[in-house]
Amino acid sequence: MTVTPSGSFNGPVSLSLSALPAGANATFSPASITGSGTSTLTITTSASTPAGSYLRTITGTSGGLTHSTTVTLVVNSASSPNFSLSASPSSQTVTPGNPTSYTATVTASGGFAGTVNLSASGLPSGASATFSPASITGSGNSTMSVTTSTSTPTGSYTLTITGTSTSPSLTHSTTVTLVVNSPSSGNFSLSASPASRTVTAGNSTSYTATVTPSGGFTGSVSLSVSGLPSGASATFSVNPIAGSGNSTMSVTTSTSTPTGSYTLTITGTSTSPSLTHSTTVTLVVNSFSLSASPASQTVTRGNSTNYTVTVTPINGFNGTVTLRVRGLPLNSSASFNPSSLTGQGTSTMTVSTNASTSTGTFSLRIRGTSGSVTHSTTVQLVVQ
Numbered sequence: 564m565t566v567t568p569s570g571s572f573n574g575p576v577s578l579s580l581s582a583l584p585a586g587a588n589a590t591f592s593p594a595s596i597t598g599s600g601t602s603t604l605t606i607t608t609s610a611s612t613p614a615g616s617y618l619r620t621i622t623g624t625s626g627g628l629t630h631s632t633t634v635t636l637v638v639n640s641a642s643s644p645n646f647s648l649s650a651s652p653s654s655q656t657v658t659p660g661n662p663t664s665y666t667a668t669v670t671a672s673g674g675f676a677g678t679v680n681l682s683a684s685g686l687p688s689g690a691s692a693t694f695s696p697a698s699i700t701g702s703g704n705s706t707m708s709v710t711t712s713t714s715t716p717t718g719s720y721t722l723t724i725t726g727t728s729t730s731p732s733l734t735h736s737t738t739v740t741l742v743v744n745s746p747s748s749g750n751f752s753l754s755a756s757p758a759s760r761t762v763t764a765g766n767s768t769s770y771t772a773t774v775t776p777s778g779g780f781t782g783s784v785s786l787s788v789s790g791l792p793s794g795a796s797a798t799f800s801v802n803p804i805a806g807s808g809n810s811t812m813s814v815t816t817s818t819s820t821p822t823g824s825y826t827l828t829i830t831g832t833s834t835s836p837s838l839t840h841s842t843t844v845t846l847v848v849n850s851f852s853l854s855a856s857p858a859s860q861t862v863t864r865g866n867s868t869n870y871t872v873t874v875t876p877i878n879g880f881n882g883t884v885t886l887r888v889r890g891l892p893l894n895s896s897a898s899f900n901p902s903s904l905t906g907q908g909t910s911t912m913t914v915s916t917n918a919s920t921s922t923g924t925f926s927l928r929i930r931g932t933s934g935s936v937t938h939s940t941t942v943q944l945v946v947q
Contacts, residue, residue: 564604564622564631565653566596567832567839573598574625580604583705584638586612596623599830600789607638616660637735645733648726650707654740656750658778659689660713665739667707667724669699675699677728683707685722687743689715692722696903699726709741717745730760741897751779752840753831755812758846763882764794765818765936770844772829774804781806782833788812790827792848794820797827804831814846818936821877822848834929849878852938853931855912859943864922867915870942872929874904881906882933888912889928892921892946904931914944922946 577595586609591602604621617636622629636931639645647670655663669679670920678700689712693707705722727734741902745751752775762768774784783803791797794817801810812829825848829839852875860868874884885903895916904910912929923946930939 564591564602564623566599566601566623568599569834569837572625574628576623576625578602578604579622579624581622583619583636584608584612584615584617586610587636587638588719595790599787599832603635608638612638613663614643632937639672644671644673644677644731646671646675646677646679646702646726646728646735647681648724648735648737650724650737650739652739654742655709656707656742656749656840657711657746659711659715659717661901662710664706664709664743665707665724666756667694667705667726667737669702669726673805675728677730677733678724679728681705681707682725682727683709683722684725685720685738686743687711687715687718687720689713690741690743696888711743712868712881715743717743719743742838744778744838747751749776749778749782749836750838751776751780751782751784751807751831751833753784753829753842754842755829755842757844759847759880760814761847761849762814762816763880763933763936764816764820764822764848764850766934767813767815769813770829772799772804772812772831772842774807774809774831776807780833782835782838785832786810786812787830787832788827789830790825792816792823792825792846794818795846795848804821816848820848822850824848824878846928847878849876849880850936850938851876851880851931851933853882853929853940854882855929855940855942857942858941859945860914861945861947862914862916864916864920865918867913868944870912870929872899872910872912872931872940874906874908874910874931876907884931884933885894886910886912888932889930890926892923892925892944894920895946897927916946920946 578591622631681694725736760768785803799810825846862868886899925944
């Protein structure tokens, strides 16, 4: 689900779904969107969910504002051959006389091996569509090429892509949007680089978002981003971008940001003319953990003892970790061999005492630092 604001709207939109068939449930992630962004609706069925086609309404509510859209859930008998039909992207924008394309995908289920013939309806006047290939056996993709003419009227059109199988007799459809803009209105494309960045939790990184105009476009493009992990935030150095140009998107993570690979969706929105385009980049968050053994050592004054300190990388971490320790008793010292570790490895921490070292039980905090990121672990030292 995509929420697109207009007229400076920046409120929270709560998402809900009309009743599902028996044995099915649904969750939104996230359950609400502030301003603009996307949410994934996950529907889970059970073995008892009745087979059938269910038209369901997704509703977005913000205060006194309510908007809805519909989706269809087709539940097939587990033993019956069938197929599903989808298409991407959900929307394409062209000026009259120019072409565009979509990808139609047939996914077989229940042992379906029939041939699905593809067709399109809802095209504006002066436009036509062809499929390559025109039919798909079993599962596969087909490119739907849409050609417009200089006489094609401007507007937003819902195109229905239909897949038909004769053996067994099945028909499924999906929709995409074709937006035809006046050449004088212009358009823009949005790109971002690099495609992927890797950062250690607690550090920052950046991408460059680029707006490229076409057809005389001179509007202002407001930028936003969705898909950030928890504990992370993003800012744009230039926002909005007037006509064309670049903006640096700085992404800052915290030490609590979960490690993993995240797809960030950067969206550019223009109100005059009304246009929205998106692009994606990948953010890989890694980190490291620090441990030490044994948990406790006992030493007689004048002697030394050793601990083994281990750095374990998480999600491809390969930075350099510098080691140090705090909490040593008076008149004692500690050394690490080696004093820093790159990626994964172990270091021996030697604690040396002398005849005047304070006796007692001490909690030693071993700290590993890589850039601005620090992790720690504790061990116990008993001096007799």
